[in-house]
Amino acid sequence: MFSEQAARTAQGLLAPPSAEASTFARVPVSTYTNCSQHFRLGERSFNRQYAHIYATRLIQMRPLLLERARQKWGSGIAVKKLCELQTAEKCCIVGTLFKSMQLQPSILREISEEHNLLPQPPRTKYIHQSDELILEDELQRIKLEGAVDIQKLVTGTILAVYGSEREDGKFVVEDHCFADLPRQLPRRGPGTDRFVLLVSGLGLGGGSGESFLGMQLLVDVVTGQLGAEGEQSCAAQISRVILAGNLLSQNTQNKDTINKAKYLTKKTQAASVEAVKMLDEILLQLSASVPVDVMPGEFDPTNYTLPQQPLHHCMFPLAGAYSTLQLVTNPYQADIDGVRFLGTSGQNVNDIFKYSSMEDYLEILEWTLRVGHLSPTAPDTLGCYPFYKSDPFIFTDCPHVYFCGNAPRFQSKELTGADGQQVLLVTIPDFSATQTACLINLRNLTCQPISFSGFSAEEDESEMEISH
Amino acid sequence: MEDELYLENIDEFVTDQNRIVTYKWLSFTLGVHVNQAKQMLYDYVERKRKENSGAQLHVTYLVAGNLIQNGHICHKVAVVREDKLEAMKSKLATIASVHVYSIQKAMLKDSGPLYNTDYDIVKTNLQNCSKFSGIQCAAAVPRTSAEVSQVQTSAQADSQTPNDTHAVNVPTINGHVSSTAKQPSPQPKGIMGMFATKSASKPQDTNKETKPESRETTIATTVSSKVPPKGNAMSNFFGKAAMNKLKVSSECEQPKEEKTVAKPLVSVMEPKSPPSAAVEKPGKKMEPVKIQQKDKRRAKRMDMSDNEEKEDENLKKKRRRIKRPQSDSSEDEDVSVSPTPQEANPPLPSPEPALKIELEPATIEALTGGKKRKRKRVLKSKTFVDDEGCMVTEKVYESESCTDSEEEFIKSKLPAAHSQSTATVKKEPKEDRKAPKKGAATASKANKQVSIMGFFQKK
Numbered sequence: 001m002f003s004e005q006a007a008r009t010a011q012g013l014l015a016p017p018s019a020e021a022s023t024f025a026r027v028p029v030s031t032y033t034n035c036s037q038h039f040r041l042g043e044r045s046f047n048r049q050y051a052h053i054y055a056t057r058l059i060q061m062r063p064l065l066l067e068r069a070r071q072k073w074g075s076g077i078a079v080k081k082l083c084e085l086q087t088a089e090k091c092c093i094v095g096t097l098f099k100s101m102q103l104q105p106s107i108l109r110e111i112s113e114e115h116n117l118l119p120q121p122p123r124t125k126y127i128h129q130s131d132e133l134i135l136e137d138e139l140q141r142i143k144l145e146g147a148v149d150i151q152k153l154v155t156g157t158i159l160a161v162y163g164s165e166r167e168d169g170k171f172v173v174e175d176h177c178f179a180d181l182p183r184q185l186p187r188r189g190p191g192t193d194r195f196v197l198l199v200s201g202l203g204l205g206g207g208s209g210e211s212f213l214g215m216q217l218l219v220d221v222v223t224g225q226l227g228a229e230g231e232q233s234c235a236a237q238i239s240r241v242i243l244a245g246n247l248l249s250q251n252t253q254n255k256d257t258i259n260k261a262k263y264l265t266k267k268t269q270a271a272s273v274e275a276v277k278m279l280d281e282i283l284l285q286l287s288a289s290v291p292v293d294v295m296p297g298e299f300d301p302t303n304y305t306l307p308q309q310p311l312h313h314c315m316f317p318l319a320g321a322y323s324t325l326q327l328v329t330n331p332y333q334a335d336i337d338g339v340r341f342l343g344t345s346g347q348n349v350n351d352i353f354k355y356s357s358m359e360d361y362l363e364i365l366e367w368t369l370r371v372g373h374l375s376p377t378a379p380d381t382l383g384c385y386p387f388y389k390s391d392p393f394i395f396t397d398c399p400h401v402y403f404c405g406n407a408p409r410f411q412s413k414e415l416t417g418a419d420g421q422q423v424l425l426v427t428i429p430d431f432s433a434t435q436t437a438c439l440i441n442l443r444n445l446t447c448q449p450i451s452f453s454g455f456s457a458e459e460d461e462s463e464m465e466i467s468h
Numbered sequence: 469m470e471d472e473l474y475l476e477n478i479d480e481f482v483t484d485q486n487r488i489v490t491y492k493w494l495s496f497t498l499g500v501h502v503n504q505a506k507q508m509l510y511d512y513v514e515r516k517r518k519e520n521s522g523a524q525l526h527v528t529y530l531v532a533g534n535l536i537q538n539g540h541i542c543h544k545v546a547v548v549r550e551d552k553l554e555a556m557k558s559k560l561a562t563i564a565s566v567h568v569y570s571i572q573k574a575m576l577k578d579s580g581p582l583y584n585t586d587y588d589i590v591k592t593n594l595q596n597c598s599k600f601s602g603i604q605c606a607a608a609v610p611r612t613s614a615e616v617s618q619v620q621t622s623a624q625a626d627s628q629t630p631n632d633t634h635a636v637n638v639p640t641i642n643g644h645v646s647s648t649a650k651q652p653s654p655q656p657k658g659i660m661g662m663f664a665t666k667s668a669s670k671p672q673d674t675n676k677e678t679k680p681e682s683r684e685t686t687i688a689t690t691v692s693s694k695v696p697p698k699g700n701a702m703s704n705f706f707g708k709a710a711m712n713k714l715k716v717s718s719e720c721e722q723p724k725e726e727k728t729v730a731k732p733l734v735s736v737m738e739p740k741s742p743p744s745a746a747v748e749k750p751g752k753k754m755e756p757v758k759i760q761q762k763d764k765r766r767a768k769r770m771d772m773s774d775n776e777e778k779e780d781e782n783l784k785k786k787r788r789r790i791k792r793p794q795s796d797s798s799e800d801e802d803v804s805v806s807p808t809p810q811e812a813n814p815p816l817p818s819p820e821p822a823l824k825i826e827l828e829p830a831t832i833e834a835l836t837g838g839k840k841r842k843r844k845r846v847l848k849s850k851t852f853v854d855d856e857g858c859m860v861t862e863k864v865y866e867s868e869s870c871t872d873s874e875e876e877f878i879k880s881k882l883p884a885a886h887s888q889s890t891a892t893v894k895k896e897p898k899e900d901r902k903a904p905k906k907g908a909a910t911a912s913k914a915n916k917q918v919s920i921m922g923f924f925q926k927k
Contacts, residue, residue: 012565
């Protein structure tokens with residue numbers, strides 16, 4: 001992508017200075033619409049229980065599931081509510097899944113003093129052989145058995161199962177289906193090459209200096225300082241940069257101040273203050289040259305529950321002066337040059353990873369698209385605002401590019417839906433660990449990783465190559 | 469272009485100053501396009517090596533290109549030392565660019581110093597970091613501060629409107645939820661507007677000042693009708709410096725707020741206790757309302773005062789003292805907090821004390837502290853001559869409960885600038901005070917607190 005065009009003038013700068021240095025104009029943004037309004041929260045009230053969000057999720061998704069069920073198993077199938085079930089009668093039921101997990105961290109167990117239990121250590125995966133699946137609808141619940149992959153599914157998924165109830169009260173599943181991909185609006189991409197750069201996990205304030213040079217190289221490539229003329233002209237075609245979360249490192253989340261005595265922590269500044277200043281400078285360099293969308297992530301100074309609200313502009317006094325800087329929500333949805341982008345900073349995928357047997361972030365990403373919900377585990381194991389009118393995480397239409405940030409490595413895949421939808425799935429790697437970002441070409445929806453490296457004291461060259 | 473000059477410059481930087489000369493550093497230092505800087509570096513290296521092959525010169529290069537990795541093509545951008553350049557080039561399937569990254573005298577072990585050099589030079593040129601870049605973006609124009617504040621206030625509005633769509637239950641939950649929502653919204657807009665203009669630059673001070681001033685006057689109006697006109701008159705009278713102090717002073721608690729409101733106004737006029745007393749009474753009723761406003765103002769003031777505090781500190785102190793006497797008459801509040809409100813007293817500009825002092829030299833003795841009917845606060849004023857030759861009275865909280873006529877004189881002199889409707893009234897109250905003062909003298913003994921405000925209560 002980048003390189004072929006640039007190769008012709010690759011060595012052009014290994015020459016005495018020329019009188020004129022060419023400057024390239026950044027491609028203008030032809031169309032941009034931020035479609036994340038339903039992720040913005042206004043006045044927040046936490047007086048409601050979470051039952052409402054499950055109820056509205058079921059109500060909204062039931063028609064979609066019934067349609068899929070009829071498509072799959074024939075329109076003549078009997079669709080029943082749980083209360084109408086008769087034993088040994090084949091029918092289809094739609095409901096919310098609940099997976100009762102023995103290892104799921106429970107606050108009640110933690111504080112239960114009579115059991116004298118130590119708090120459960122954090123694990124990477126909380127699945128266990130003895131987990132059970134239960135399907136719930138508005139009134140009742142029933143245990144599921146049979147042709148369902150208990151380990152793979154997670155709580156909060158809405159699905160339709162086809163089978164029959166047994167005498168002992170369990171439902172034997174013969175087949176199941178999800179909402180699958182929603183319909184997709186036609187893509188009106190640009191005619192010429194245009195790129196969007198996706199980066200996540202800058203991890204500022206992390207204390208490790210190795211990633212700084214990589215970050216500086218990234219900024220320099222995007223702003224056109226680095227590279228020969230060919231590369232600069234290619235970089236001028238980057239029309240947008242999206243920073244997908246975790247701009248600050250986990251190390252800035254120092255909770256010591258809560259435990260330490262006040263007299264010890266009085267004059268100390270939070271670690272995030274320095275990190276935010278650094279971030280402001282980096283954003284200034286970027287926004288002076290390219291439109292930037294900044295999404296908050298797990299370790300960023302914004303609210304914890306999904307949907308995370310945009311970072312406050314008062315933290316960026318320098319960069320905030322530029323209108324090219326946009327502070328957006330997590331999850332984020334936007335129409336960029338006719339291509340619909342949708343993505344998160346990775347908390348949803350990370351949470352499903354913990355409670356499901358799926359190992360691959362790309363697989364989980366695809367799975368969320370197939371079940372029709374961005375983050376089914378919210379609010380069970382992932383913090384979520386108690387919505388009650390509607391669940392904004394349900395996919396209403398299919399994006400063209402669906403990404404998640406802070407994945408362990410870069411992966412991408414082109415997915416084709418049953419109705420002809422074309423989706424590019426991208427898992428953006430953590431930049432502080434991998435020094436890799438993603439370039440998406442809007443013209444043909446392809447994705448290329450771009451990685452940066454410096455050199456270090458080790459003579460071992462191969463170390464640099466491992467970054468992917 | 470000075471062909472040879474840049475060579476000399478680079479030579480000087482590298483050999484004499486022993487710097488790490490990166491292309492970016494050179495570009496900013498010499499004010500040339502980055503590509504030209506890269507070419508200059510290359511040229512220098514070539515020439516230096518030609519003339520002196522044993523030159524102590526280490527070069528790092530930037531290599532970029534395609535790399536086949538894990539089955540997919542990865543675009544790689546790497547900074548490499550000269551000795552590893554060919555190895556890197558051979559690894560790449562396609563080479564997109566190669567150019568000199570930096571020149572330095574010593575061999576670099578790792579790329580940390582390169583980053584530091586670049587970071588430093590960018591930091592000193594933050595505002596025009598893209599000036600010499602290869603890409604110029606037409607859309608990236610810094611907003612003017614007016615636009616910034618506009619955007620921020622509209623952002624406030626946006627965050628309020630989604631209230632209705634999302635948190636529909638807000639009106640259903642509690643009535644007061646929506647009301648508090650309403651109340652903060654105009655306030656934050658003002659406050660955020662403050663922040664916006666404040667962060668912009670000092671020249672914006674006037675905007676800020678008018679805003680707090682207007683806010684103060686609105687609050688003052690709740691207090692007493694007399695107060696607002698005075699406020700305006702006073703603001704005009706005192707100008708910017710006064711406004712700064714006014715703003716700063718709002719850090720105090722509610723009573724202080726009243727005081728501060730009252731004070732700037734009063735400062736123009738002779739100290740009168742009654743007005744402040746009057747101020748207090750309605751103030752009590754308004755307290756809940758004011759508290760919110762005050763808090764907001766306080767928050768705003770805190771922020772502004774942070775910046776202004778240092779520069780105005782001395783002046784402030786002097787002014788505060790002048791204001792201090794009036795606080796006696798205001799409602800009681802935590803004595804512990806009093807010192808800060810003292811600090812936050814509305815700024816009395818130096819003309820003011822001078823004014824008052826000149827205006828009312830006679831009133832000094834005329835004014836007896838006297839008529840505090842309801843004051844319980846114990847504020848004592850200490851008078852002294854400050855550097856400027858003005859007599860300044862500083863209020864100090866003491867737990868004293870007797871009416872000290874001496875102090876009251878002094879205090880009342882300054883509080884004389886208290887809420888009077890017009891400047892002309894200054895003269896009259898003097899006489900008024902003299903008369904009732906005598907009566908008040910006896911009455912004052914009965915009162916615990918020393919304040920002139922008792923005089924003005926009736927009014």
